[in-house]
Amino acid sequence: MATEGGTKREIVLNRREVVARVLRDRGDALVVPGLGAPTWDATAAGDHPLTFAMWGAMGGTAMIALGLALAQRQRRVIALPGDGDLLMGIGSLATIGTQGPPNLVVAVIDNERYGETGMQETHTARGVDLEGIARASGFRKTASVYTMQELEAAMPLVYEAPGPVFIGIKVTTDPVPNVLPPRDGAWLKHRFRQALLGDKAFE
Amino acid sequence: MSEQPATPTWPRGIYDGLRANSVRQVAYVPDAGHSELIKLCQATEQMSTISLTTEEEGIAMLAGAWLGGERGVLLMQSSGVGNCVNLFSMVQECRFPLLMLVTMRGQWGEFNPWQVWMGSSTRTILEQCGVLCFDVDEPQRVVETVASASDLVFNAYRSAAVLIGQRVLGSKNFLK
Numbered sequence: 001m002a003t004e005g006g007t008k009r010e011i012v013l014n015r016r017e018v019v020a021r022v023l024r025d026r027g028d029a030l031v032v033p034g035l036g037a038p039t040w041d042a043t044a045a046g047d048h049p050l051t052f053a054m055w056g057a058m059g060g061t062a063m064i065a066l067g068l069a070l071a072q073r074q075r076r077v078i079a080l081p082g083d084g085d086l087l088m089g090i091g092s093l094a095t096i097g098t099q100g101p102p103n104l105v106v107a108v109i110d111n112e113r114y115g116e117t118g119m120q121e122t123h124t125a126r127g128v129d130l131e132g133i134a135r136a137s138g139f140r141k142t143a144s145v146y147t148m149q150e151l152e153a154a155m156p157l158v159y160e161a162p163g164p165v166f167i168g169i170k171v172t173t174d175p176v177p178n179v180l181p182p183r184d185g186a187w188l189k190h191r192f193r194q195a196l197l198g199d200k201a202f203e
Numbered sequence: 204m205s206e207q208p209a210t211p212t213w214p215r216g217i218y219d220g221l222r223a224n225s226v227r228q229v230a231y232v233p234d235a236g237h238s239e240l241i242k243l244c245q246a247t248e249q250m251s252t253i254s255l256t257t258e259e260e261g262i263a264m265l266a267g268a269w270l271g272g273e274r275g276v277l278l279m280q281s282s283g284v285g286n287c288v289n290l291f292s293m294v295q296e297c298r299f300p301l302l303m304l305v306t307m308r309g310q311w312g313e314f315n316p317w318q319v320w321m322g323s324s325t326r327t328i329l330e331q332c333g334v335l336c337f338d339v340d341e342p343q344r345v346v347e348t349v350a351s352a353s354d355l356v357f358n359a360y361r362s363a364a365v366l367i368g369q370r371v372l373g374s375k376n377f378l379k
Binding site: 030032052055056057058059060061062063064065066067068069070071072089091092094095098099185186188189192193196197200201 | 251254297
């Protein structure tokens, strides 16, 4: 919950530690971090061929993950959008809710800011509750995370619970160094498909 | 309605072509011109049909489908093309194959002035975004045009749109 007794909870989590913890257990999961900071976070946790690092396409992260989840129903698919990205494509929560993919997880890395453009506030800083929207859209399991303890408690949702799963993870605006993945989009696509599909990627 | 046989046969022809091309994900924002095709796709277990809140969701979703090894198609009305523009930059940068079937408004016999601007700039916008466009204005050419666009998309790894003209679909007129 965003509030307890009407008081906003303190945000203490470091985004790098959060994303590193989530991805530590990734196994054969497919990962789609959103443009900007989530992509740098995922890269800091370790560049990986089955991470499709985004340099653009704001608003599209959750839907890329949906297309992937429908195509790869035996794999866990984890979208890591930022809050600005998810708000821009907020209708995608409704679309995912109607499809109900059991293997899809949307874990928003929510610092309540547009980080790449000067840390302007997003709607989540003004009380918009993304978990509530996800729940009302038909996500099967949802959680809000403010502490590492709550993140640990949410890990079974990330990797085991029947989805779609939504996890809202509140992180601070404390600066972290940029850790950039390769930029060439076609190459990132080919690398991902080759790692996932083998020679079929080039048929 | 005008200029249209009572039961057009081309939606079934498109459907058969998509099936033959192993298209599995069918994303759409509904349009009257696509209603028969949507019903056919919904009725088969070999296809997932995904209703979208806005067309740009479909561009992202089909990129994800391709990453995962599946082919898809996006069905929309010409007004939806404008909703997709920024995401076309990902399609081109990553060279994602993308097949779009666009039913046109704002042209042949249009009665709604609000449709004319987007309808008359649809092709220009798509081409500016690097999407190859194929117009079709005769019902008997719809199926072959979709089939050739589809071959180009999935064999030559390009983005293409088939613009199905209002002359094929029949113009809407709520004033009559």
